[in-house]
Amino acid sequence: MRRYFQKAAAIVFAPVLIFLTFSQSLEKVSLAQNTSTATSQNEPNMPRKRKRKGNQITCIVCHTQLGQDKAEWVKQWQVSVHGRNNVTCPACHGGDPSSFNKPKVEGTGFIGKPTRLDIPELCGRCHSNPSWMRQYNKRVDQLSQYRTSKHGRTLFEKKDTKVAVCVDCHGRHDIAKVSEHNSLANHKNVAKTCARCHSNPDYMLPYGLPTNQLKAYYNSYHGMIIQNKVDGKNPSLVPSCPDCHSAHGAKPAEVSEVPNVCGNCHMNTAKFFFEGGHKNALEEQNKPRCIDCHDHHEIRYPTTELFAGESIHHCGFCHLTNSKEYLRGIRLKEAIENTTQEINRTEDLVLALQETPGLDVMDLKESLLEARRSVLEAIPRTHSLNEEEVTKYTNQGMAKVKEIKRTVDNMKEEFITRKKGLFAALMVIFFIICFLLYKRWLLELKEEEASL
């Protein structure tokens, strides 16, 4: 009985065991085959380039079996930009993965886990090689830029490995293209990536750097747009940390550099700034930079309060309130404000008129846009401090507004005239109907007479 029981158990469990073993081995083979197909193609023409014998990468087989985070590395690498482009483990870790016997043998160039000090050079072996990176149409100046950055100089000169190296911003095994949404260096993620160190007070303590940049940036107009909090604005077009501080050559902008940095996007404003008197002051006294009026990380949407008012950065911050410069600022403010208020009032009139069906206000709306464009032309010109130039454009806006108001009045008059015309027509119809009713009455009288 016992023998029969054992046989039955063997019959039941044997296929299960065989299946489990077979499936595991199948998984390993498939992994190795996947990798082998990947590695069978061209390999980087790099110092660490080596031809593997056989068609498998032993690193993957072992690390998958080791499980936990080591198996996770393999999975991360497989979906990473390196995994997808056949850049395999030896490219960064060295060694010979062609055989289980000698992956870490001396002479195979096995590195293991690269030190933080070596990482920039290690990545640079491929990424600074123009002949290799040409196929991917990628830049090769990252390492040279990094050497000039605050991070790079601290790393190489002071051997301080706490500073950011490639893997801190791009990831380790899970490196993704910067254009991919999961990349740490993606435009939308990069501020948070920088903040991992720069918002950590303990980490920043030895360097004496502030840690409120991310909060300030997210409160700024740029930050609001990147968080999709401003309708109609494209988050891809606003600057994030690397756009002002550079990505690989990251460092704070010099005083003289600030207008150029901001001017990369705000070209018109920079042009007028360099035409105006503030340019001379910047050269002589290192002020005013863009950030002195607009702040640097917490850049709010500019209002006329920047000329005079509640803003702490208004003209009175540098100029005496009875100085001619300050008074000029007041006049500039009034020119912009008056025109904008007039445009807003006229817009209300147009929108009220729009409620009447059949009245075409499309041209009026177009004219309103033109008026607003005039103000938008005037605003950057305030940086030139040329009052005549600014009022030229605000006057254009005012003229446009007057024209719109005249058209609105004409349309209202036209509508009243139409109503008067309608009344006249209805009166004519009324009299004709009265006449017809009279004729009808006469006919009825005739009929009655005839019947009598």
Added chain:
Amino acid sequence: MATLTTTEPREQKKIKAEPRPKKPNHTAGFKELIHWFTPEGFREDFLQKRLGISESLLQTIERSLHPKKKIHFSAYTGWLITFLFAMECISGVFLMIYYHPTVAEAFENVRYITNIVPYGWLIRGVHFWGSHLMIGLTFLHLLQTFIRGGYKPPREVTWISGVVLLILTLAFGLTGYLLPWNQISYWASTVVTEVPMAFPYIGHYLKVIARGGENVSQVTLTRFFTMHVTVLPALTTFFLVVHFLPIRNYLIPKDLITHAIAILLCFALLISLATLSPAPIHEKADPYHTPKRVKAEWYFLAGQEILELAGNLEFLGSWAPKLLGVLFQMAIIALLFLIPFIDRNPARNPKKRPLAIALISLGFVCFIFLTLFAKFR
């Protein structure tokens, strides 16, 4: 020389002796023309002598199929619809002078007519409100005629031609609605031309035929315009003649005056609407921007709602509910055509036809309810 001088006076005398030619009597010609406009002159001088229509034929035409009694209100709606059709034709011709049926120009032309052309707003308003009034009165006319038993023998042809006219009027609405090429008209037309897709296998071909392609485009605009200004007016005129042929001879002067008053009141309403609530312009059609909820015009809303309600019958499969919705509407139209042959009850009095009256009342209430439901949903 002397002989010559003696003969001259004689010759002159001879010439004077000849009778003078009569001067043409122009006033008599005008009198004759005016005579044509009198009832006798029109019949004898114009119809019989000039057009050669025989007296017997005139008598045949004049023979009434209707008893001479007091005219019912439904006759007024009929005449008003005819008047509105005439107004649509006249205002349509004026609109056509400035309108080009192209995607690039249509919308701008409508704006030009409304803003620049003198009284263009009035012409467009009359055309716009005229179409709405015409369709509304057509529905009302159908209801009145049904209640009065107007489809019963010998008026089957009048009824059937009336149903055809109703369909033609709706076709006018459908084709004309796209022509301003604004956002609402574009998407409403897209929804309506999507309806044939309910038919399995042939639905796609029907849609492509209606649109002239996969999407509502220039081709659709051209064919809708062509239908709107050529085929439909011609067909409507033909069926109006068929519709009116059996209904004659009750235009005695007193009724003529009453009709004229009704038409004047309708005209007053039309110009009042055109002035106080001008035809809207909306935004230019944008095929890349779908509005949140696309609604057809009010006269198609009930049909659209039936399709949406049928769409809820998901247990019938993927295409069956839509097909059911379309077939249901087609069945209603078929029923309208066949009613003279289905209802054999000779009575015309609504009190003696409870079933027919109950059915048409139910149908009308459903139509209004579905329209309102779709409008305010």
